[in-house]
Amino acid sequence: MNEFEVLFEALKITEPTLQKEILTHGVLGQYPKGVFVVEQDKYIKWLAIVIHGSVRVWQEEEEREILLYYVNPLETCSLSLAATFKDYKSLVHARTENNTTLIKIPVRFVKQWSFEYQSWFRFTTQSFITSYEDLLMSYKSLAFKRIGERLYDYLIYSKELSENKIHISHKALANELGTTREVISRLLKQMEEEGRLKLHFKMIELINS
Amino acid sequence: MNEFEVLFEALKITEPTLQKEILTHGVLGQYPKGVFVVEQDKYIKWLAIVIHGSVRVWQEEEEREILLYYVNPLETCSLSLAATFKDYKSLVHARTENNTTLIKIPVRFVKQWSFEYQSWFRFTTQSFITSYEDLLMSYKSLAFKRIGERLYDYLIYSKELSENKIHISHKALANELGTTREVISRLLKQMEEEGRLKLHFKMIELINS
DNA sequence: AGTCGATTGTGACATTTAGCACAATTTACT
DNA sequence: AGTAAATTGTGCTAAATGTCACAATCGACT
Numbered sequence: 001m002n003e004f005e006v007l008f009e010a011l012k013i014t015e016p017t018l019q020k021e022i023l024t025h026g027v028l029g030q031y032p033k034g035v036f037v038v039e040q041d042k043y044i045k046w047l048a049i050v051i052h053g054s055v056r057v058w059q060e061e062e063e064r065e066i067l068l069y070y071v072n073p074l075e076t077c078s079l080s081l082a083a084t085f086k087d088y089k090s091l092v093h094a095r096t097e098n099n100t101t102l103i104k105i106p107v108r109f110v111k112q113w114s115f116e117y118q119s120w121f122r123f124t125t126q127s128f129i130t131s132y133e134d135l136l137m138s139y140k141s142l143a144f145k146r147i148g149e150r151l152y153d154y155l156i157y158s159k160e161l162s163e164n165k166i167h168i169s170h171k172a173l174a175n176e177l178g179t180t181r182e183v184i185s186r187l188l189k190q191m192e193e194e195g196r197l198k199l200h201f202k203m204i205e206l207i208n209s
Numbered sequence: 210m211n212e213f214e215v216l217f218e219a220l221k222i223t224e225p226t227l228q229k230e231i232l233t234h235g236v237l238g239q240y241p242k243g244v245f246v247v248e249q250d251k252y253i254k255w256l257a258i259v260i261h262g263s264v265r266v267w268q269e270e271e272e273r274e275i276l277l278y279y280v281n282p283l284e285t286c287s288l289s290l291a292a293t294f295k296d297y298k299s300l301v302h303a304r305t306e307n308n309t310t311l312i313k314i315p316v317r318f319v320k321q322w323s324f325e326y327q328s329w330f331r332f333t334t335q336s337f338i339t340s341y342e343d344l345l346m347s348y349k350s351l352a353f354k355r356i357g358e359r360l361y362d363y364l365i366y367s368k369e370l371s372e373n374k375i376h377i378s379h380k381a382l383a384n385e386l387g388t389t390r391e392v393i394s395r396l397l398k399q400m401e402e403e404g405r406l407k408l409h410f411k412m413i414e415l416i417n418s
Numbered sequence: 419a420g421t422c423g424a425t426t427g428t429g430a431c432a433t434t435t436a437g438c439a440c441a442a443t444t445t446a447c448t
Numbered sequence: 449a450g451t452a453a454a455t456t457g458t459g460c461t462a463a464a465t466g467t468c469a470c471a472a473t474c475g476a477c478t
Contacts, residue, residue, distance in 0.1 A: 059349065066352050068345075082338045091345070115330055121323070128337040129291045132344065136277075136288075136300070139348050140268065143275050143387050146434070169455065178352055180436060185456060201444055201455070355464070378425065389466060394426060410425075410474055 003028050003051045007103055010074040011123045018117040027104045037077070037094040037102070044083045044090050046104035049076045053100025054161075059092050067176050068092060069134055072161075078131035081124060084110045147179055148187050155197070159206050166204045212237050212260045216312055219283040220332045227326045236313045246286070246303040246311070253292045253299050255313035258285045262309025263370075268301050276385050277301060278343055281370075287340035290333060293319045356388055357396050364406070368415050375413045 001009075004026070008019055027046070031037075037048050037055055048055070048071075055071040057079065071077050071094070079092050084107045113120040141150055154176060158166045170184045177184070188204065191197050198205040210218075213235070217228055236255070240246075246257050246264055257264070257280075264280040266288065280286050280303070288301050293316045322329040350359055363386060367375045379393045386393070397413065400406050407414040 059345075061349065061353065064353060066349060078341070082341060085334055085338060091342075114334075115324070115327065118324065124334075125294055125323075125337075128334075128341065129294060132287070132291060132337065132341050133300075135341065135344055135348060136268075139344060139351065140270065140275060142348065142351050144270065144273060171455075181456085182437075182458085183435065186458080189457075199456085357464095380425075390426085391428085391467075392465065395428080398427075408426085 003101060003103060006051060007049065007074070011119060013117075013119045013123075015117050015119060018113065018120060021109065021113070022103075022105070025106055025109055028101070029104065030099070030101050031096050033096055033098050033100075035096045035100075037096060038080055038090045038092065040091065040093045041089050043088075044080050044107055047076060047080055047084055047107055047110050048094075048102045048104050050074065051101040051103060053096060053098040055094050055100060055102075056097045057092050057094045064178070065175070066178060069131065069138075070097065075130075076123075076127055078127045081110070081127055147177060147183060148190075150177055151184065151187055152191070152196070155204060155206060164206050164208075166206070167202060168204070169202050212310060212312060215260060216258065216283070220328060222326075222328045222332075224326050224328060227322065227329060230318065230322070231312075231314070234315055234318055237310070238313065239308070239310050240305050242305055242307050242309075244305045244309075246305060247289055247299045247301065249300065249302045250298050252297075253289050253316055256285060256289055256293055256316055256319050257303075257311045257313050259283065260310040260312060262305060262307040264303050264309060264311075265306045266301050266303045273387075274384070275387060278340065278347075279306065284339075285332075285336055287336045290319070290336055356386060356392060357399075359386055360393065360396055361400070361405070364413060364415060373415050373417075375415070376411060377413070378411050 004019075004023055007013070007022070013019060013022070028051075031053075038044055040060060050071050050073050052073055054073075055077065057068045057071060057077055059066050059068060068079070077092075077094055080090065080094070083090050087107075110124070114124045115121070141153065145153070151173065154173070155166060158168075170188065171181045174181045174184045188197070188199055192199050195207060196209065197207055213228075213232055216222070216231070222228060222231070237260075240262075247253055249269060259280050259282050261282055263282075264286065266277045266280060266286055268275050268277060277288070286301075286303055289299065289303070292299050296316075319333070323333045324330070350362065354362075360382065363382070364375060367377070379397065380390045383390045383393045397406070397408055401408050404416060405418065406416055
């Protein structure tokens, strides 16, 4: 099954004409880690849908940055989607995290198809909704939880996406959570003493409780 | 011009059949301050669109609550909208803040119309997008700004909605911003000393700079 | 005028998080 | 093995915010 067929199946795109449109106008591409998919303050030309790999989406403001979310397989960046609908510049940066396969759709079709094809409508609507809910979770987390808990949540989440061993530096973790390296180091050390994880060089091993 | 005509004009609902549908199935109602429009964990039966007044939307969790947004005239609660599309229970509470006029649409039409009528599609899509952007702003604010600045932002925002005199207690302010009364009292006092505002009993007067 | 409950002011202190400094450790590369 | 750069550990201190206690003030109502 090729990438387009994967997409059609996952999004339940059954309309033959839409399939044909996507095959005609969509562009399949494979990108190494670290490639910018969209850049903040630039116009969006394509809506990217992740097939394999993942894309990190964040905002930058006055030297500081804030992680918004990751786009995982068969999802799209809903802020790009929003930008597509409003035809404005991107509010965010997005960059591949791994070797990533994308299908890119020119923006001029994205809105139009939403009104023409049920399945595409469902896809765009669901994207908005799930992104909104994700952001809401992050917001609540930031509002209610202390860094320690947010850190642990992040590790658990990363574990679910891969395995027990999370390959990341303390500095990078601090960046993801919007704090400083020292804070992360101290909290991790504490968790290690509590037996919840084990620290290695640039790698954290979670211990099943 | 009656409330429905206001709605049609604001949302650019020009399709005669949609107008007729809304007139047939929509319910116009006026509610005093403090009435629950939706309740967390309950099923949504109606999508409420505010005509006059405003609705406060928030989440509760373990005794604490978090303000999400206000629904102002000619807007709808996008979380209700999301719930409508996914047919699940409400994630939030919503309550009228003032004497408020609403038009309520039974949920079974909301999704269907989005695909049938351009104007309704635009309305629902725009609602999602603007809500998402609002939440994003709040998220950034929470992540980057200190309470003092968030407090001042809140006051400025309230002022824009009404006038220079904001009628609210320190306790209520603390609640809106997710902090405690003492913190608010101290910060307000400090701002008063800086000449940015003047404190009265249950009222704050902003000073134009 | 007097009472009561809600609101506001404020000092003292605790906790959480951030920032600085510097040492120790690990990896990569010669 | 030896060096450089990145990463990690940690003591000390500062800033922001939260908590407790209690007094003062205000408004509503008798």
